[in-house]
Structure formats: C-alpha cells, structure tokens
Amino acid sequence: MIRIPVYQPDLSGNERRYVLECLESTWVSSKGHFIQDFEATFAKFVGAPHASSACNGTVALHLALLALGIGPGDEVLVPSFTYVASVNAIQYVGATPVFCDSLPDTWQLDPADVERRITSRTRAIMAVHLYGGACDMPRYVELCERHSLKLVEDCAEAIGTRLNDRHVGTFGDIATFSFFGNKTITTGEGGMVVCNDHELNARVRHLRGQGLAENREYWHDIIGYNYRMTNICAAMGLAQLERIDDILLRKSNLASAYHSLLKGCNVSLQEATKGEISSHWMVTVLAPDKNQRDRVRAALREHGIETRPAFHPVHTMPMYFTEAQLPVAQDLGARGINLPSWHNLPMREVENICKVIIDICTPTAPADSMS
Numbered sequence: 533m534i535r536i537p538v539y540q541p542d543l544s545g546n547e548r549r550y551v552l553e554c555l556e557s558t559w560v561s562s563k564g565h566f567i568q569d570f571e572a573t574f575a576k577f578v579g580a581p582h583a584s585s586a587c588n589g590t591v592a593l594h595l596a597l598l599a600l601g602i603g604p605g606d607e608v609l610v611p612s613f614t615y616v617a618s619v620n621a622i623q624y625v626g627a628t629p630v631f632c633d634s635l636p637d638t639w640q641l642d643p644a645d646v647e648r649r650i651t652s653r654t655r656a657i658m659a660v661h662l663y664g665g666a667c668d669m670p671r672y673v674e675l676c677e678r679h680s681l682k683l684v685e686d687c688a689e690a691i692g693t694r695l696n697d698r699h700v701g702t703f704g705d706i707a708t709f710s711f712f713g714n715k716t717i718t719t720g721e722g723g724m725v726v727c728n729d730h731e732l733n734a735r736v737r738h739l740r741g742q743g744l745a746e747n748r749e750y751w752h753d754i755i756g757y758n759y760r761m762t763n764i765c766a767a768m769g770l771a772q773l774e775r776i777d778d779i780l781l782r783k784s785n786l787a788s789a790y791h792s793l794l795k796g797c798n799v800s801l802q803e804a805t806k807g808e809i810s811s812h813w814m815v816t817v818l819a820p821d822k823n824q825r826d827r828v829r830a831a832l833r834e835h836g837i838e839t840r841p842a843f844h845p846v847h848t849m850p851m852y853f854t855e856a857q858l859p860v861a862q863d864l865g866a867r868g869i870n871l872p873s874w875h876n877l878p879m880r881e882v883e884n885i886c887k888v889i890i891d892i893c894t895p896t897a898p899a900d901s902m903s
C-alpha cells in the first residue's frame with residue numbers, strides 16, 4: 533500500500549472558487565477570462581512578453597516546433613536522458629531527433645556532445661531543463677548563434693527555475709511548460725508556450741486554434757490543431773500561480789533537508805549548473821549501482837513510499853532504438869531514483885526516506901579477514 537506518493541498536487545487555495553465560477557457562468561470551454569488571466573500572469577512570472585496556453589506540455593512542444601517551421605529533413609539535437617515527450621514532438625513534425633549525451637554532475641544536456649553532433653541538416657537544439665535544474669543556456673545561445681540554429685527550451689520540469697537571475701525559458705527562441713498533475717503547479721493537464729517574438733507567438737496561436745484566419749469567420753487558412761486549454765484548467769492554473777512562491781520555498785526546504793540528511797552516504801545528488809537557482813521539481817539521487825538502486829526502491833515500497841526510476845534513455849526504447857552508446861545517459865537511467873518531492877511532504881517522512889536509503893547505500897565496514 534502506497535502511503536507516500538512521489539507527487540501530490542495541493543489545490544487548497546482559490547482553485548475551487550475559480551473552477552466553480554467557470555461552472556456557474558457556464559464558461560467551461562476554451563473561451564473565458566481565466567485563459568487570458570492565466571496567460572498574462574504566467575508571462576509576467578516568467579518575464580517573457582508572450583505566453584500562449586495549450587492543453588498539455590507535449591502539444592506545447594509540438595506547437596513550438598511547428599511555429600519555428602521545423603519539419604522533414606531537419607535534425608533536432610535532444611538529450612536521450614529526458615521524458616519521451618521531448619523526442620516525440622520532434623517526430624510529430626517529421627524532423628529527426630539526434631540523441632545527445634548528458635553531463636555526469638548536473639545531468640543536463642552536454643554542450644560538447646551537442647556540438648560534436650551538429651551537421652548541415654541541424655536546425656535546432658532542444659535544451660531540456662531536468663528535475664528543476666537548468667541547462668547551461670549561455671553556452672547554447674552562443675552555439676546556436678554561431679551555427680544559425682533555433683533554440684527550444686523544454687521547461688516542463690523547471691517552473692520557477694532561474695539561471696543568472698532570469699527564469700529559464702527566456703534564453704532561447706521559444707520555450708514550453710507543462711502543468712500535468714505532478715508538475716510544480718498543475719492545471720490537471722495543461723501546457724504553455726512562451727516566446728519573445730510577436731509573430732512567432734501569433735503563429736503558435738494560429739496553429740493552436742484550428743488555423744482560423746484572423747479577419748474572416750469560420751475561414752481556416754492553414755491546417756491547424758485544436759490544442760487549446762479550457763477556462764476550467766486556466767482557472768486552476770491562476771489559483772496555483774497565486775501560491776507559487778510558497779510552493780517553491782517549501783520545495784527548496786525539502787531539497788535542503790534531503791541534501792543534508794544524505795550527506796556522507798554513498799549516493800549522489802544533482803549538482804547545480806553555474807548561476808542556477810533550482811526549483812527542485814523532483815529530488816533525485818543516484819545509487820552506487822543499479823542493483824542498489826532497485827534495492828532502495830523495493831525497501832521504500834515496503835515502507836509505503838512510492839519512488840520513480842530516473843528516465844530510461846529514449847534511444848534505448850523500441851521506437852527510437854539505436855545501438856549508439858550514450859554512457860552518461862545510460863548510467864543515470866540505471867542508477868537514478870526520483871524521491872517524493874511534493875511541497876507538503878512532512879519532514880519526518882523525508883527523514884524516514886533518508887534512513888532507508890542510508891541503510892542500503894552506506895558501505896558497511898569491511899568484514900574481518902578470515903584469519
């Protein structure tokens with residue numbers, strides 16, 4: 533029986549009141565003031581001029597790549613160590629994902645490996661900010677300028693993450709966020725596309741709303757999609773955003789507790805990129821090896837504590853399988869464990885969780901020799 537889930541949303545603010553307002557006003561579909569309010573408040577929170585909501589984070593990525601005009605024949609550099617949606621979006625537009633390795637300390641996309649894989653067909657880099665940390669964006673901005681590439685940021689796991697005093701998602705050409713139930717703030721299902729450029733944002737909205745022409749009713753001038761967010765979801769999102777500073781503060785305290793309790797034990801935690809303030813979406817540890825990782829997960833399960841394995845590298849999954857060796861991605865995938873990280877997790881549970889980990893991952897003193 534799972535007593536402590538890996539994640540649990542907190543809807544105890546104005547969520548109920550705003551959602552009820554949708555029901556009572558009958559503005560339940562993808563029109564209504566909460567959509568504009570959520571978009572405007574989110575844009576301000578991130579510090580970006582434009583934010584367009586979408587019905588989840590995966591379609592937000594799809595919209596971002598479509599709006600940039602990426603398609604068949606184009607290669608997009610992407611980490612293999614990520615959630616599968618980052619890669620699927622590349623495939624949806626008919627482009628080719630090119631898998632890159634990750635860094636062993638921050639676990640983010642490895643800029644040197646990315647640079648090695650640039651070809652004449654490369655059109656974009658997709659930097660995925662994992663587990664609340666940040667990729668080294670100044671490196672990617674420079675790389676993209678030098679090679680005339682588009683820079684996409686997948687910020688699904690990085691709501692509230694800052695780098696050099698800027699929110700992630702403001703470094704590249706376009707960025708996306710997710711509000712799935714286990715993300716830092718949630719709308720049930722939901723996503724956001726953020727960018728600096730007015731025209732790019734207009735393309736995102738055009739594609740999102742069935743390709744509806746601007747000045748002619750029920751006239752569609754491109755093949756678009758119905759990727760809109762509902763007013764009900766936006767109502768939840770707005771209420772969540774009102775409390776985001778408190779959520780981020782509690783998550784930061786949890787992460788500090790995990791870090792200090794696990795100090796000295798034989799696991800490693802995610803290190804920060806230079807200039808990063810992590811939002812600590814999901815506290816993750818690497819066990820010394822896969823066997824100990826699986827033992828830790830089993831022991832925690834016995835205590836009623838749910839964990840998740842770190843991402844299986846996408847290039848090892850059947851639909852993207854390649855023989856390529858990406859040693860860091862494979863190592864992280866074999867040894868990583870996501871620990872319960874929701875902001876109201878009681879501190880004594882953090883202590884219990886760490887005790888179980890320490891029991892398994894602290895090498896016992898070498899047994900006395902046979903003599």
Ligand SMILES: *Cc1c(COP(=O)(O)O)cnc(C)c1O
Binds near residue numbers: 589591689711712
């Ligand atoms: C959650 C997530 C997504 C997709 O978000 P959904 O809202 O679940 O579609 C994309 N990329 C990464 C890295 C994610 O963690």
